[in-house]
Structure formats: C-alpha cells, structure tokens
Amino acid sequence: xxxxxxxxxxxxxxxxxxxxxxxxxxxxxxxxxxxxxxxxxxxxxxxxxxxxxxxxxxxxxxxxxxxxxxxxxxxxxxxxxxxxxxxxxxxxxxxxxxxxxxxxxxxxxxxxxxxxxxxxxxxxxxxxxxxxxxxxxxxxxxxxxxxxxxxxxxxxxxxxxxxxxxxxxxxxxxxxxxxxxxxxxxxxxxxxxxxxxxxxxxxxxxxxxxxxxxxxxxxxxxxxxxxxxxxxxxxxxxxxxxxxxxxxxxxxxxxxxxxxxxxxxxxxxxxxxxxxxxxxxxxxxxxxxxxxxxxxxxxxxxxxxxxxxxxxxxxxxxxxxxxxxxxxxxxxxxxxxxxxxxxxxxxxxxxxxxxxxxxxxxxxxxxxxxxxxxxxxxxxxxxxxxxxxxxxxxxxxxxxxxxxxxxxxxxxxxxxxxxxxxxxxx
Amino acid sequence: xxxxxxxxxxxxxxxxxxxxxxxxxxxxxxxxxxxxxxxxxxxxxxxxxxxxxxxxxxxxxxxxxxxxxxxxxxxxxxxxxxxxxxxxxxxxxxxxxxxxxxxxxxxxxxxxxxxxxxxxxxxxxxxxxxxxxxxxxxxxxxxxxxxxxxxxxxxxxxxxxxxxxxxxxxxxxxxxxxxxxxxxxxxxxxxxxxxxxxxxxxxxxxxxxxxxxxxxxxxxxxxxxxxxxxxxxxxxxxxxxxxxxxxxxxxxxxxxxxxxxxxxxxxxxxxxxxxxxxxxxxxxxxxxxxxxxxxxxxxxxxxxxxxxxxxxxxxxxxxxxxx
Numbered sequence: 001x002x003x004x005x006x007x008x009x010x011x012x013x014x015x016x017x018x019x020x021x022x023x024x025x026x027x028x029x030x031x032x033x034x035x036x037x038x039x040x041x042x043x044x045x046x047x048x049x050x051x052x053x054x055x056x057x058x059x060x061x062x063x064x065x066x067x068x069x070x071x072x073x074x075x076x077x078x079x080x081x082x083x084x085x086x087x088x089x090x091x092x093x094x095x096x097x098x099x100x101x102x103x104x105x106x107x108x109x110x111x112x113x114x115x116x117x118x119x120x121x122x123x124x125x126x127x128x129x130x131x132x133x134x135x136x137x138x139x140x141x142x143x144x145x146x147x148x149x150x151x152x153x154x155x156x157x158x159x160x161x162x163x164x165x166x167x168x169x170x171x172x173x174x175x176x177x178x179x180x181x182x183x184x185x186x187x188x189x190x191x192x193x194x195x196x197x198x199x200x201x202x203x204x205x206x207x208x209x210x211x212x213x214x215x216x217x218x219x220x221x222x223x224x225x226x227x228x229x230x231x232x233x234x235x236x237x238x239x240x241x242x243x244x245x246x247x248x249x250x251x252x253x254x255x256x257x258x259x260x261x262x263x264x265x266x267x268x269x270x271x272x273x274x275x276x277x278x279x280x281x282x283x284x285x286x287x288x289x290x291x292x293x294x295x296x297x298x299x300x301x302x303x304x305x306x307x308x309x310x311x312x313x314x315x316x317x318x319x320x321x322x323x324x325x326x327x328x329x330x331x332x333x334x335x336x337x338x339x340x341x342x343x344x345x346x347x348x349x350x351x352x353x354x355x356x357x358x359x360x361x362x363x364x365x366x367x368x369x370x371x372x373x374x375x376x377x378x379x380x381x382x383x384x385x386x387x388x389x390x391x392x393x394x395x396x397x398x399x400x401x402x403x404x405x406x407x408x409x410x411x412x413x414x415x416x417x418x419x420x421x422x423x424x425x426x
Numbered sequence: 427x428x429x430x431x432x433x434x435x436x437x438x439x440x441x442x443x444x445x446x447x448x449x450x451x452x453x454x455x456x457x458x459x460x461x462x463x464x465x466x467x468x469x470x471x472x473x474x475x476x477x478x479x480x481x482x483x484x485x486x487x488x489x490x491x492x493x494x495x496x497x498x499x500x501x502x503x504x505x506x507x508x509x510x511x512x513x514x515x516x517x518x519x520x521x522x523x524x525x526x527x528x529x530x531x532x533x534x535x536x537x538x539x540x541x542x543x544x545x546x547x548x549x550x551x552x553x554x555x556x557x558x559x560x561x562x563x564x565x566x567x568x569x570x571x572x573x574x575x576x577x578x579x580x581x582x583x584x585x586x587x588x589x590x591x592x593x594x595x596x597x598x599x600x601x602x603x604x605x606x607x608x609x610x611x612x613x614x615x616x617x618x619x620x621x622x623x624x625x626x627x628x629x630x631x632x633x634x635x636x637x638x639x640x641x642x643x644x645x646x647x648x649x650x651x652x653x654x655x656x657x658x659x660x661x662x663x664x665x666x667x668x669x670x671x672x673x674x675x676x677x678x679x680x681x682x683x684x685x686x687x688x689x690x691x692x693x694x695x696x697x698x699x700x701x702x703x704x705x706x707x708x709x710x711x712x713x714x715x716x717x718x719x720x721x722x723x724x725x726x727x728x729x730x731x732x733x734x735x736x737x738x739x740x741x742x743x744x745x746x747x748x749x
Contacts, residue, residue, distance in 0.1 A: 196635035200447075202547040202570030202609055205634075271428055272548030316526050318546035320569070 001043055001418060002026045004036075008048025008379060012055060013352035014368035023053055025375040028418035032371050048379050051412060054351050055367045056088025056376035057332070058358040060256055061124060061151070061178065061232060062307040063325065064090070066112070067105070068097025073309040073396050075112050075121070078329065081395035082119045083422035085305075085329040086411035088376035089359070089366050090119050094126040095153045101126035101137045103145035110146050118421045119414075120376070122148040122362065124178060127166050133157040136166050139173050148362055149230070151178035154279060156214070158184055164221050171227035176363070180232050181218045181239070182280070186210035191320050193281040197266040203319060206281050212238045219246045222253055230361050231255040234300060235280035237290035244299050254361045256353075257291050258306035260326055263335050264288075264401060274315040274322035275401045278306075295353060296344050302357035303350070305332045309397020327397030331388055333380055334407035375418035384410040384426060432554055440739045442563040444550040445572040446613035454617055458582050460735035461728070467504050468730060477738045478507035481538040485511045486528075487566070488544040493702055493726060494566050494576070498541045501733035510537070525549075529556050537561065539741060547571035547606075562740040564733075570606050576701055577610035579732040580658065581618060583725050587697050588655055591615070595622040595693070597644075597651045599682060600660030600709055601631040603671075607701045608660060609639075616640050626650030627660075627682060630671040647682050647691075654692045658699045659684055662709050675708045685711045689719065697721050 003025040010021040010033060017033070024031040024040055031037045059082065065073040075092075082090045092109065094100035100109065106123050113121035125142035127150045129135040139150055150170055157163040170177050187210040192198050194205025215231065219242065222229040234240060234257050243255050260278055265288045268276045276282060294300040308325025315322050336350050359367030366376055388405050390398040414422035430448035435441045438453070446454070467473055483502040487495055495511065502509045514528060523531075525544075532540070539562045542553055547569030554563040567573040588594055596615055602608045602625045615623050616639070625632055626644040637643060644650030651657050666672050684698065698710075698720045706712050715722060 194634060196638040199633035199635040200609070200639060202572070202606060204570075207634075271432075272551045313524065313526075317524065318544060318549035318552045318568070320546045320548075321525075 002031075002040060003044050003046065003415070003418065004040075004042035005046045005048050005053055005377070005379065008051045008053035010053045010369070011348055011351050012369045013348045014055075014356040015370055018348050023369060023377065025377070025415070025418050029375050030369050030371055030373045033369060046379065046413060051379050051381050052347075053377060053379050055355040055369050056378045056414060056416065057086050057354045058362065058364065058367050059087055059090040059307070060230075060302060060304045060358045060361065061091050061093050062305065062329075063095065063309065064092040065309060066096065066109070072311045072314070075109070076116055077396045078307070078309060079113065079116055079119045079121065081329040081393070083414045083416070084394040084411060084424070085332050086378035086380055086414055087119055087329065088378065088414060088416045089122065089364065091122045091124050091148060091362070093124055093153050094151065095131060095155070099126050099130050100124070100147075101129050101131070101142070103138070103141045106142060106145035106147055119416055124148065125150045127152040127170070127177060128157060128162065131155045133159060133162060136169055139170055139175055143173060143175055149176040149178050151180070151232075154180045154182070156180075156182060156184040160217065160221070164225065167221050167225035167227040167229070171225045174228070176228045176230060176361070178230050178232050179218050181211060181214035183210045183213040183217070186213065190281070191277060191324075192269055193266045193283040195266055195284055197269055201269065201272065203269070208236045208238055208283070208287070211236050211280065212242060215239050215242050219251065219253065223251050229253050233258045233261070233280050233304065233306060234291065235261050235283050236287045240290045240294045240299060244294075247299070254301045256302035256304045256358070256361070257295060257300050258304050259328060259332060259335055260306065260401060261288065262291055262295065262303065262339055268401065272319045274317070274319050275326060275399050275403060277315075277319060277322050277324045278326055279324040292339070292345065296349065301353070302361060303336065303353040304358070305329060307395070309395050310399045312398070315399050325399070326401050327393065327395045327399045329395050330393045331400055331402045331407060333411055334409035335402060337382055337409040375415055377415040378411055379413040380409060380411045381426070382409050384408070386410060429551070432551060439742070440736070442554045443574055443736050443740055444554055444563065444565045446574050446577055446610050446617065447572075449617060451617050451619065454578070454581065454614060457578055457732070457735050457739065458585060460739065461578075461582055461731040464731040464734040465728070467734070468727070473504055474506050475504065476506045478502065478505035478741055481507045481741060482536065483507045483509050483539045483541060483737070484532055484537045485509065486514060486532070486540050486542045487512065488514045488542070489567070491543055491566070493729070494543065497726065497729040498566060498733050501730050501737060504730070505734055505738055507737075525552070526556055529553060533558055533561065539564065539737065541566050543567045545569055564736060564740060567606050570604050570609070572610050573606040574610050575729070575733050575736055576607050577614040578736070579725060579729045580611055580699060580701070581614050582728045582732055583699060583721050584656055584697070587721065591618040591620050594620045594656060595624070595654045596620055596656040596658065597624045597626055597654040597692070598658045598660065599626040599647065599650065599684065601662050601666060602627055602636065602660065603631045603633045604663065604666070605660050611658065612639050612641055624650050624654070628672060628678070631666070647684070647688055651688070651692045655696055656699065657684065657689070657692055657696055659709050661701065661703065662705055679708055683707070683709060683711060684714050686713050686717065689714055699725060702726070
C-alpha cells in the first residue's frame with residue numbers, strides 16, 4: 001500500500017520542518033517528504049490542502065478503564081476516541097482491576113488492543129504490587145511482557161524506603177519510572193488548589209507545598225538511584241523551579257504537564273462543576289503562566305491529555321464526592337491549538353510536546369516523520385469548528401471541562417502503521 | 427453556573443436561596459424587611475399566615491441539626507405549609523442510594539420546596555441543578571460553603587441593635603476555615619456596606635487567601651475585637667484537636683475565649699453573637715454568653731422570621747413562574 005498525502009502543511013518539529021510539503025508512505029513507513037521518491041506510484045492520494053500534516057500524537061498515560069471499570073469505558077471505545085483525536089500511540093496506566101502488576105494482565109490488555117487494529121497501545125506496569133506501596137512488582141516480568149515503563153500512578157508510595165528500593169531496582173532493569181509527585185499527607189483531604197478560591201468556596205485545598213515536597217523527595221531518590229524517571233503532571237510554579245534546578249545539576253529527569261493545567265485555573269471551580277475536579281488540581285493563574293513559560297522554553301518536555309473517562313454517576317454528586325479526572329481525547333487538539341501564540345508558543349512547539357517530546361520520554365521510534373520512520377501520521381483541519389456536545393464525543397466519557405464550548409480544530413485522518421485508522425465524516 | 431444565575435430568575439427575584447454571594451444590597455434588605463413583618467406572627471394567638479397553604483416543604487437533612495431544622499419547620503408551619511422532615515443521615519443514603527436518586531424519589535411525591543443541609547461544600551448548587559424547575563431549594567448549610575439563612579438572621583439581629591451597617595466594625599472570631607456561617611456572614615456584611623470586617627482566630631483556622639473576600643485578618647483576640655460594634659463567636663468543633671489544628675480546648679480558651687475582661691476591648695455597647703450551639707468555656711465564658719451584651723437567644727427567635735421571609739420569597743417566584 002502506497003499513500004501520498006499532498007499539499008498539506010507539514011509540521012515535523014523533530015526535523016525542523018514547517019512548510020507545505022507532500023508526504024509519501026510505503027510499506028508502513030515514511031518513504032520520504034517533499035519530492036517524490038524515485039519509482040513511487042501512489043495507490044491512494046489524500047488531498048491535504050488547507051490541512052496540517054504532523055506526526056501522530058503520543059500519549060503518556062490514559063485511564064482506559066479496562067480491565068475492571070468497563071462501565072466507565074473500554075479499550076475499544078477509548079482507542080477509537082484516541083484515533084479520532086489524532087493519537088497514534090497511547091499508554092495505559094496500571095490502575096485497573098486487577099491492577100496491571102503481572103505479565104498475565106499485560107498480555108491480555110495488549111492482545112485485546114492488537115485485535116482492535118487501531119492506535120498502538122503501550123502498557124505502564126505497576127511499580128509496587130497492587131499499587132499498595134509495600135512490595136515491589138515483578139518488574140522484569142512486566143518488562144518482558146511488554147511494559148514500557150512502571151508507575152504507582154497517583155497512589156503515593158508513602159514509605160520512602162520502599163520507594164527508594166523500587167527506584168533502585170527499576171534502575172537496574174533500565175526501566176523508566178513515571179512519578180506523580182505529591183505529598184499524600186498534605187493532599188489527603190483536598191479536592192482543589194488551596195488559595196483564594198478554596199477559601200471562598202469552602203472546599204478543602206491541596207497546598208502547593210504538597211507538590212513541592214513530593215517532588216523534592218522524588219528528585220532526591222531519583223538522583224540517588226540513577227533511575228530514568230519522568231514526572232507526570234506538573235502543576236505549580238515551585239515545581240517548575242525544582243525541576244529546572246534539578247536539570248541544571250545534570251539530573252536527566254523529564255516532565256509533562258496536563259493540558260487542562262495549561263488551559264484552566266482555580267477560578268473555573270466557582271460554581272462547583274465537578275468536571276473541573278482534576279488531579280493534579282487546577283492551580284492559580286500565576287502557576288498556569290509558569291507552566292506555559294516552561295513549555296515554551298522546553299523546561300517541560302511534553303503535554304499529556306491525562307484522559308480519564310468517567311461514567312455519569314462518578315460526576316453526578318456534590319463536588320467533593322465526585323471522582324477526579326476529565327475525558328480529554330476529543331478536545332485535546334482544539335484546546336492545544338487554542339494555546340498558540342506566534343511569538344511564545346508557535347504551533348511547532350505545541351506539536352513537539354505532543355509528538356517527539358513524549359516519544360523520546362518513552363524511548364519510542366515515533367513522533368517524527370523522518371525517512372523510514374513508522375508511518376504514524378495525524379492530519380487535522382485547524383479551522384474546523386464544532387460544538388463540544390456530549391453527542392459529538394467519540395469517547396464514552398462525557399466528563400469534559402470544555403462541554404458545550406465551541407472548538408476550533410479537528411483531526412481529519414489518522415494513520416497508524418501506514419493504514420488509515422480514522423477518517424472524520426466532515 | 428455562577429451563584430447569581432442559579433438562584434435568581436430573569437426578574438432578579440429569588441428562585442432558590444443558596445448563597446449570599448452575588449446578591450444585591452436591595453435584595454438582602456428586602457429579606458430583612460419581610461422578616462420584620464413576620465416577627466409579629468409568633469406573638470399572635472393563631473400563629474399562622476396562609477402564604478404557603480397547599481405547599482409541601484421537605485426538610486432534607488444529610489447532617490444532624492436541631493435548631494436549624496426545627497426553626498425551618500416552625501417557619502414553614504407558620505406559613506401554613508405541609509412539612510416533611512427527612513433525616514437522610516439515618517436513612518436512604520445509608521442504604522447506598524445516591525443523592526440524585528433521593529432527590530428524584532422526593533420529587534415524585536410532588537414536593538414544592540427542599541430545605542437542604544449537606545456535609546459537602548457546594549451541595550446546594552448540585553441539588554438546585556438537579557431538581558425539576560418548579561421546585562425551590564433553600565440551603566440550610568452545605569459543608570464549609572454557605573449557610574445563608576443563618577447569615578441573614580444574624581444581619582437581622584445586628585440591624586435591630588445597630589441600624590446603620592455603613593458605620594459598623596464587625597469581628598468574626600474562631601474557626602473560620604471550617605465555618606459556612608463565617609463565609610456567608612462576610613458576604614452579607616460586605617453586601618450591606620459594612621466597612622470594617624475582621625476575622626480573628628489561630629492561624630491554622632483562618633484559610634489562606636481569605637483577605638480576597640474583603641476582610642482583615644487578626645491572630646490576637648484583643649486586637650481583633652478592638653472597638654468592634656459586633657463580636658460574632660463561632661463554634662469550635664471537638665474534632666479540630668484531632669487533626670493537629672489546635673493543641674487543646676484549654677489553650678484555645680486562653681488565647682481566643684471571649685471573657686468579660688476581654689470584651690472590654692470592644693466598643694462599650696458592642697453586641698455578642700453566636701450561631702450556636704455554644705461550647706461554654708471553650709469559645710465563650712458563661713458570664714458573656716448570658717450577659718447583657720449577648721443577643722444569642724434573640725438570634726434563634728429571629729431565625730424563624732428570616733426563614734419565613736426567605737421561604738415565602740422563594741415560593742412566591744415559583745408560583746409566579748408556573749402561571
């Protein structure tokens with residue numbers, strides 16, 4: 001199968017390309033861009049005039065809810081939503097039921113994903129058995145079964161001795177560890193950022209110190225163990241500073257920010273809409289600015305959708321009694337585009353944070369459209385307008401903080417492994 | 427949805443009463459004026475007016491309460507409504523029924539108004555968004571967020587003694603962090619034009635960022651109540667000692683307990699208020715609670731009139747909307 005994507009605006013940050021250029025795909029890989037490779041005759045041509053062609057998005061951790069929480073979402077429903085959102089690789093988190101802490105669960109999840117023949121799925125395994133923070137998981141078996149990284153997700157490992165051993169053991173296996181840094185004691189009862197708005201709403205707050213302390217602790221143990229670690233979901237200005245200082249001292253630690261923390265802040269919680277109940281919490285405007293700046297100057301390496309689809313009941317209660325998290329795959333692209341600013345955050349920098357940025361964190365040959373790279377491509381219409389109505393969501397999770405807003409931008413075609421896995425009917 | 431959009435109709439009248447936030451001075455004064463008219467109902471031989479005849483009011487309490495629930499019940503009965511008391515803390519939700527389901531069940535019984543107390547901040551907003559459009563919701567306290575009828579009855583009590591809000595110094599003393607009463611009072615005092623509002627308490631019980639609500643913060647009682655015209659004491663919950671917010675009740679009384687001697691720092695004719703129930707010897711000395719400056723029992727009496735005013739205003743709009 002040979003495919004030519006013609007006349008699109010090719011944005012490939014890894015190769016420093018942002019211009020109108022054709023893309024050629026042959027035998028599941030990129031055959032070239034620009035001038036036609038010699039002897040290339042396309043079986044199919046895609047006219048991408050007026051559209052943007054970029055590497056498919058790479059996700060760093062989504063709650064896909066299978067196994068165990070199929071009443072919220074399934075691998076089938078959410079990988080379809082991922083494809084419709086322009087993603088070509090998605091990582092699933094281990095906080096399922098049963099927990100992804102042994103090779104049998106990994107194999108069954110990966111087998112199920114392969115049978116769907118859509119977006120590529122990668123498993124993040126549990127760092128500790130059952131995520132209970134007490135006994136190390138069988139990380140070697142997880143790696144051999146296909147786990148790309150290990151993590152305790154947002155169940156903090158309270159015992160620093162266990163955490164130190166887990167990181168050290170992972171370092172020996174050369175496994176990447178994903179960390180959600182937060183001091184569990186300070187965050188224990190909180191449901192939002194502690195500040196002016198929590199004072200007003202009377203909702204228990206999570207102080208910025210919870211993240212700063214959790215991150216300081218984690219950075220100290222990362223440095224000592226020599227593990228390759230990635231910090232998920234940075235939310236505050238002090239955390240940005242801690243990470244920058246750690247990198248200046250030569251610690252090879254990467255980080256990402258959840259898209260919602262770039263788009264929204266604590267003010268959005270006025271009115272108690274549970275769709276703004278997120279972890280890490282939406283923080284102050286100054287934190288949001290610091291995160292945006294860090295992304296602009298590459299102090300933060302990636303943006304994560306932090307996709308967490310929920311059933312209706314999970315969000316149908318007073319704010320504190322609801323579950324945290326937002327369904328993000330459907331609105332990721334338009335909200336990403338809304339962050340564009342020609343001087344500070346050009347399109348290329350945003351796409352970098354969704355493609356080569358996360359791919360390098362995961363050590364994947366993905367997120368770029370170099371010759372012979374896997375043909376994982378996203379083609380999107382930056383100007384298509386649509387309403388973020390639940391009926392227009394592909395994800396079965398309708399818990400979006402952007403519900404009923406007009407969106408500008410939509411994936412039109414998603415190609416995985418040289419094959420079209422999604423085509424919008426617009 | 428903002429609190430204003432949720433609780434006012436297009437004509438600016440109350441359709442729910444959930445929070446003081448965003449309500450105008452004129453509307454708050456209307457509530458106080460209406461309450462004034464209802465104060466005499468309790469003195470009549472037949473303590474009833476027919477404003478809510480044929481209406482069913484449900485007191486839906488997810489948290490235990492004696493005085494708030496009973497004054498709401500009395501208020502509804504004096505307005506001639508049928509009243510149903512449901513103590514959910516001991517019933518449906520214990521059996522696993524969700525709040526949304528409880529509301530739907532009660533709606534099916536053709537109720538007209540829910541008076542709701544719930545342990546979660548913002549629960550009143552959730553409930554107002556869930557119920558059918560003809561039902562009015564009155565917030566009887568939701569978590570740490572809001573207790574607007576308590577705030578209004580306190581404003582009523584203040585006005586009876588100190589009619590000029592724009593010349594007042596008011597100090598709110600105690601556990602502000604966990605107090606829905608304090609939040610609603612601050613908003614009401616602000617809306618009514620009180621120029622000097624202070625919150626006074628140990629640093630662990632004053633939420634960070636409270637200054638943005640237009641108050642000044644004090645951590646010493648004497649300084650906080652200096653020259654104050656009104657001193658509002660808040661109840662200290664026993665469980666605060668367990669969560670490392672305070673060392674002991676004794677120490678709290680030493681630092682923040684209102685004694686006769688300390689009260690001398692306030693204005694000579696200052697009034698002392700407390701939303702109840704009182705912890706004698708913890709936040710307030712008996713000599714003060716029962717003393718000449720205390721208006722604590724008056725607050726309870728005024729609570730009935732305020733709740734009659736609010737319920738009739740909320741139901742008034744509901745009736746108009748159905749015509």
